Amino acid sequence: xxxxxxxxxxxxxxxxxxxxxxxxxxxxxxxxxxxxxxxxxxxxxxxxxxxxxxxxxxxxxxxxxxxxxxxxxxxxxxxxxxxxxxxxxxxxxxxxxxxxxxxxxxx
Amino acid sequence: xxxxxxxxxxxxxxxxxxxxxxxxxxxxxxxxxxxxxxxxxxxxxxxxxxxxxxxxxxxxxxxxxxxxxxxxxxxxxxxxxxxxxxxxxxxxxxxxxxxxxxxxxxxxxxxxxxxxxxxxxx
Numbered sequence: 001x002x003x004x005x006x007x008x009x010x011x012x013x014x015x016x017x018x019x020x021x022x023x024x025x026x027x028x029x030x031x032x033x034x035x036x037x038x039x040x041x042x043x044x045x046x047x048x049x050x051x052x053x054x055x056x057x058x059x060x061x062x063x064x065x066x067x068x069x070x071x072x073x074x075x076x077x078x079x080x081x082x083x084x085x086x087x088x089x090x091x092x093x094x095x096x097x098x099x100x101x102x103x104x105x106x107x
Numbered sequence: 108x109x110x111x112x113x114x115x116x117x118x119x120x121x122x123x124x125x126x127x128x129x130x131x132x133x134x135x136x137x138x139x140x141x142x143x144x145x146x147x148x149x150x151x152x153x154x155x156x157x158x159x160x161x162x163x164x165x166x167x168x169x170x171x172x173x174x175x176x177x178x179x180x181x182x183x184x185x186x187x188x189x190x191x192x193x194x195x196x197x198x199x200x201x202x203x204x205x206x207x208x209x210x211x212x213x214x215x216x217x218x219x220x221x222x223x224x225x226x227x228x229x
Contacts, residue, residue, distance in 0.1 A: 032213040036152075043202055043222060044144075044152065049215035087152055091206075091214040094166045096142065098152040 002026050002090050006099035012107040019075040021102045023088035028068045032092035035064055035073045038085045038101075047086075048073065078104070109133040109218045111203050116223030123193050123227070129186040129203030129220055137161065137181035140206040142216060143188050145199035145225075155201070156188065171197070193227045200224050 003026035013019055023033065031051040036044040046055045048064035051071060061076040075082055083106055088099040115127040129141070143155040156167045156177040165177050176189040186203055201223050204216040 030213075034213075034215045036216075038152070043219035044204075044216075045219075046215055046217050049217075050212040053212060055215075055217065089152075089216070094157060095168060096154045096157070096216075098154070101151045 001095055002029060002093060002097050004088055004090055004097050004099040006086075006088055006102050008102060009100065010103040010105060012105045013078055014107045015078055015080055017078045019078050019082075019104060021073045021086055021088075023066075023071045023073070023099050025069045025071075025090055025092075029090045029092035031067050032090055033064070033066065033071045034089045034091060035062075036087045036089065036098075037082075038087065044087065075104075109205070111205065111218055111220035113201065113203055113220040113223040116201065116225045118226045118228065119193055120229050121193060121195055121227055124189070124191045125193065125225060127188040127190065127201055127203075127223060127225070129188075131184045131186070131205070134205070134218075136179075136184040140208075140214070141179065141186045142204045142206060143177060143186075144202045144204055144216075144219075145197075146202070146222075147196070147199040150199075157206075158186070190225070193225075195227050198225060198227045 005024045033051045035048040038044045052064045063074050065072050085101045085103045110132045112130045142157045158165045158177045174192045178187045203220045205218040207217040208214040
């Protein structure tokens with residue numbers, strides 16, 4: 001199985017900060033990397049697919065990059081509604097695997 | 108509107124069984140792979156199982172293989188997860204998720220249900 005490792009596990013930031021989360025795959029996955037946002041009591045929400053494509057309806061302050069084994073999710077100017085946990089997920093092979101999550105908290 | 112609605116969760120004793128259902132609407136159910144993804148309390152997301160379009164191919168996480176069975180009824184637009192020999196560590200919210208795949212773009216889980224809570228406890 002492909003292992004996905006995110007860093008950091010958590011970070012404390014302020015509104016309007018720029019946030020970058022990294023995700024590393026245990027083997028090359030091309031651009032088969034997705035990012036999800038999760039809030040307590042709600043289903044995960046797809047933000048970015050194919051490493052850098054923005055899902056319909058997601059604000060443009062979210063962006064993704066990378067290929068092969070190293071990927072990033074960037075929030076250009078954090079808004080109050082963005083405090084949540086973010087997960088990367090590889091869709092290169094089954095079983096699909098997720099990173100352990102990055103919790104973005106208010107400083 | 109695409110909708111996935113899980114049901115069937117609840118409290119069960121260790122060693123017991125439950126059958127989860129996921130009712131789909133708003134799209135052609137038989138055209139999509141569907142996943143069961145779970146989240147234990149305070150933990151991350153884990154893919155438990157998946158099934159392909161017609162049910163001819165399935166996968167399971169090592170932790171549930173031999174105990175859980177995924178199936179689908181495309182005529183009823185419904186996905187199932189039969190869970191046997193349940194353990195305390197199976198306690199989680201279980202989500203069903205549709206996997207979208209389009210030309211030039213990789214697969215992604217673009218629609219999720221609201222989840223159903225399974226609690227395994229004596």
